[in-house]
Amino acid sequence: MTGERIDDYLDGNDLAGPLAELFAVDVTVATGRCASCGLAGPVAMLRVYPHAPGLVARCPGCEEVMLRLVRTPDRAYLDLRGMLTLAIPLPA
Amino acid sequence: MAARDETPSARTLVLDVPDWPGHQAGQHVDVRLTAEDGYTAQRSYSIANAADGGRLELTVQRVPEGEVSEYLTGVYRVGDPVEIRGPVGGWFVWRPAEPDPVLLVGGGSGIVPLMAMIRARKAGGSRVPFRLIYSVRSPEDGYYADELRTRARDDSGLDVAYVYTRRAPRNWPEPPRRVGVAALNTAGWPPELAPLCYVCGPTGFVETVADTLVALGHDPARVRTERFGPTGG
Incomplete structure (x- = not known):
């Protein structure tokens, strides 16, 4: 893990596993709308920074934080205040 | 279970996963390693093979000083158990029913x-x-x-x-x-x-x-x- 550059990021695809622990559906295919700039797109396309003590997902448009997920041994903390709406596809 | 080298720094692990539910092309798994002292490290790896019963293939690129990839490409021996979560990810997938080029x-x-x-x-x-x-x-x-x-x-x-x-x-x-x-x-x-x-x-x-x-x-x-x-x- 040495030599990492802190400005490198992954994407929302990597949230699929951690979020699968919490939700019954795959949230990465849901459309999230940024509370800051209004851009809407799949959660899979967010920019994910795994260097924090948790996962921080930012808007690919304005780079504001849209989702934060911190996992402790017996609890998960999910902060969605940067996410105005989350449209989750469900079978009709 | 088997392993084969793809390049000098990449290795494919063939895993036999009991009760594997199958997967779609493009999905990944999270691999978790736990040390004897309880320290855990987790990484995501894309699945390399098409769905095939309980058979799962992961190709792992060795990252210098990467704590998970160095284990999987070097220390890991065929038969050693690994902890896997998945398949996960529904966005970066391709389904054979898709009609588009x-x-x-x-x-x-x-x-x-x-x-x-x-x-x-x-x-x-x-x-x-x-x-x-x-x-x-x-x-x-x-x-x-x-x-x-x-x-x-x-x-x-x-x-x-x-x-x-x-x-x-x-x-x-x-x-x-x-x-x-x-x-x-x-x-x-x-x-x-x-x-x-x-x-x-x-x-x-x-x-x-x-x-x-x-x-x-x-x-x-x-x-x-x-x-x-x-x-x-």
Whole structure:
């Protein structure tokens, strides 16, 4: 893990596993709308920074934080205040 | 269970997973290692094979000092148990029922989920035309070289084009270069055909290729990306 550059990021695809622990559906295919700039797109396309003590997902448009997920041994903390709406596809 | 070397620094692990529910091409798993003192490390790895019962293939690129990849490519012995969560991820997937032509653009180890799509295409009997553009540093760095050569010949409707970024094979018609407008125009699809585009590789590679595809006229909603970071150690 040495030599990492802190400005490198992954994407929302990597949230699929951690979020699968919490939700019954795959949230990465849901459309999230940024509370800051209004851009809407799949959660899979967010920019994910795994260097924090948790996962921080930012808007690919304005780079504001849209989702934060911190996992402790017996609890998960999910902060969605940067996410105005989350449209989750469900079978009709 | 088996293991095979793809390149000097990449190894494919063949795992037998009891009760594996099956997977879609492009999905990944999270692999967790736990040390004797309870310390855990977890990384995501794309699944390389098409769904095949309880058989799961992961190709792991060794990242220097990467605490998970160095174990999986070096220390790990066939038969050792590993803890896996998955399959996960529903965005960067291709389903054999999709009717649209497909462009795959892979950089380095970013070929892995794209290879799963190529394998799933054949396994699922899809006739959708596929084009793969594979960017590697040098000829020795390409994964699955023999299989891609065979499939390009035998899998009807699959085209494979290489781009060499540092050193090309002898007599290669062009100097080493990065994937750009020329390669995407020549070896990709015109945007008018509305292909599904899958781009996977390091962050910078993915940004550049996705931006170029959109600039060429491809619908951003049809350009799906997955980034492999150096954090993937």
